[in-house]
Amino acid sequence: MAGTITSLLPGVLTLFLLLTATLARAKLDFKLFQDGFIITVDGTEILHQTAEEPVVWMGYGHTNFTETQGNFKVEDEVLVKVEVTTFIEATISDFVYIILRSYEDTDLRIGLYVTEDLGDDGCSTVNVLVNVTHTINTYNRMWVRFYADEEERVWGGGEQYTYFNLRGHDFPIWTSEQGVGRDNGTIASLANLDGGAGGDYYTTYWPQASFLSSRRYSLLIPDRKYLVLNFTEATRHEVYVHDHKFSASMVWCPSLLKTVQTVTTRLGAQPQLPDWIMTGAALGVQRGTEEMLFYYDLAVAAGANVSALWIQDWSGTTETLFGHRVFWDWRWNQTYYPDLDVAIQNLMEEGVRVMAYINPHLVEEGDMFREAAASGYLMTDAEGEVYKQDFGGFLAGTVDLFNPEANNWYRDEIIKNMVELGLGGWMADFGEYTALDMYSATGELYDPETRHNLLPEEWARCTREVLESSGQLGEVVPFMRSGGLGSSGYQVLAWAGDQNVDWSLSDGLATTIVAALSLAVSGMGVTHFDIGGYTTLPPLLTRSKELFLRSCEYAAFTPVMRTHEGNIPEANHQFYSDEDTLTLFARLSQIHATLLPYTRYLLQELSTTGTPVQRPLFLDFEEDIGSWDIEYQYLYGPDLLVAPVIHKGQETQTVYLPGGESGWVYLWEEEEEVLLGPANITVPVSLGYPAVYYREDSLWRPLFQEIVQEFGLAKKARWVSS
DSSP states (O other), rough: OEEEEESOOOOHHHHHHHHHOOOOSSEEEEEEEETTEEEETTTTEEEEEEESSSEEEEEEEEOOOOOOTTTEEEEEEEEEEEEEEEEEEEESSSSEEEEEEEOOOOOOEEEEEEEHHHOEEEOOEEEEEEEEEEEOOOOOOOEEEEOOOOOOEEEEEESOSSSSSTOOOOOEEOOOOOOSSSSHHHHHHHTTTTTSSSTTTTTOSOOEEEEEETEEEEEEEOOOOOOOEEEEEEEEEEEEEEEEEEEEEEESSSSSSHHHHHHHHHHHHOOOOOGGGGSSSSEEEEEEEEEEHHHHHHHTTTTEEEEEOOOOOTTOEETTTEEEEEEOSOOOOOTTSSHHHHHHHHHHHHOEEEEEEOOOOTTTSSSHHHHHHTTTTTTTTSSSOOOOEESSSEEEEOTTTTTHHHHHHHHHHHHHIIIIOOOOEEOOOOOOOTTTTOOTGGGGGGGHHHHHHHHHHHHHHHHHHHHHHTTTTTTEEEEOOOOTTTTTTTTTEEOOOOSSOOOOOSSTTTTHHHHHHHTTTTTTOOEEEEEEEEEEEBBTTTOOHHHHHHHHHTTSSSOEEEEOOOOGGSSOOOTSHHHHHHHHHHHHHHHHHHHHHHHHHHHHHHHHHOOOSEEEEGGTTTTTGGGOOOOOOOOEEETTEEEEOOSSOOOOOEEEESSSOOOEETTTTTSEEEEOSSSSEEEETTTTTEEEEEETOOOOOOHHHHHHHHHHHGGGGSSOOO
């Protein structure tokens, strides 16, 4: 049925048309009622308007953003909120266009435009656009409500740490530090005394205005302004945005896995990682060339497979109250690391790379700061002076990555100072600190809120252009923590950020699992974490031997296994702290290296099909409803199920085995017992033997059996230190 329906039609005819009007399409369907309308996709409601429950609200307000060392206090005040309830007109053809107005503001007109694009792969994309078509008032707030089922699950939101299923909570999309402690407990309370550094359940480096619904769609919202995804109501998902317009795309596919694959591919699937980074552990070591090589030799002598040496202080160091910090002038400090260039070449001949560190900020005492400031390449304040921020013991400026000239200058500096030195990669840190009163040479191209949320994407783009310009894409590996919608298309590898060196479910080891799964369904299919965590606050927060080794055994079943000494290394247990740790660490690095063929296959699948490497169980077992609420275990590819130990003193682990045609086999025992799911299985978890199962009918079964024969429980005695 095509044409236009208006409220001016005569009474009975109007009522008849309102009750029967339907947009006949393959999946998109539109029905009008006397007091509202329903729009469905393949029989599933997405928008449902009634007089009591309008789809759109408009408002006006103002917000105060206070930034302290990457932590933001957001004070949002809504002064006016107007419901848009009255149906005026609907145009129905190969799209739906509805005009709505408000009784409270009779000058306000809202246009709601819905289209559908059908793909050849069984997927469709429904585009929703909401815009103010007429008003004499100035609105800068909008609420859009999507229909929800009470039993519906929602996942994603970028990188979340506390909740995997987002229902019951709201999530501001505002990039920031994740916070030190996130549970309003002792750690968070103490951190809040230091400039409000304590986090909350929603604070994250990578918030993303998207989510995956158990109803087999992903909703993606391209607006970079401050936005809140609200999942607190049983029958609706509400999006609140600081804007007078709204657009979103809903990707619908026949399965949850296909939906995630499609979103990942459209955003830009991550490229294949080089083999070298997956052939063992990347050792986080510091304090000069001699120290770096000493710990390398120590690890190799113990039998460890070493893929890289990660030296974050390659440019020099400074000591602050927070601990050992890097000097942010991104050039090789030849005094601190003498003959580093020679060491890099010698290690490369052994198949080992050296990795470093960089971020988009320059310390004011450095040469690069002075050069960038003189050229106008740093962000400024309202008076045009270089904007200097306190990063916890020193001041630094931010490279104006929105300015093409500054971006190109920084790209060329990274190539000259890092790629040409022979570095195999680097931690591309930060990106979350852009304050609202920082300005770019691009002027009004972006408003302050957009600049803030967009800088992580610009930082990722700059880093990607380094690889492409130097011909090193697929060989050099930067890894990043910050991001948003659009970042995954530029990134090569993510990492989970700065967790506490503890067991807390709010900010410890367990949160890295939730982070990996959230990113997996948000389009970023390959990530890793700091083994043992980073944030150390003696005497309350120090890394134990048990935590370090549990982290190692979990990391062995991820794409990249990398240690970090933490911000106060001497307070933390390290891989070199005692002989027993070194022996067990060496064994786990060998297991990681043995998995190389399988991991390589997983990354190829990610690059070609958009299938995330670490992923939630329900992507492969959608029909098993029990798998939908599992948040602390994951599938490593299609054939390995991993349930890391996340509690101190844990001796057994309960594992959920999803149902399916194939059974499951415990990895560490030579005698194969096939277990069928769905089932909860309790298994012993001595150090070095995490709860890992493989599919009985896996094509990779010979590789998994090789691990059993070399590293299984029957060989346990050989890995016990004397």
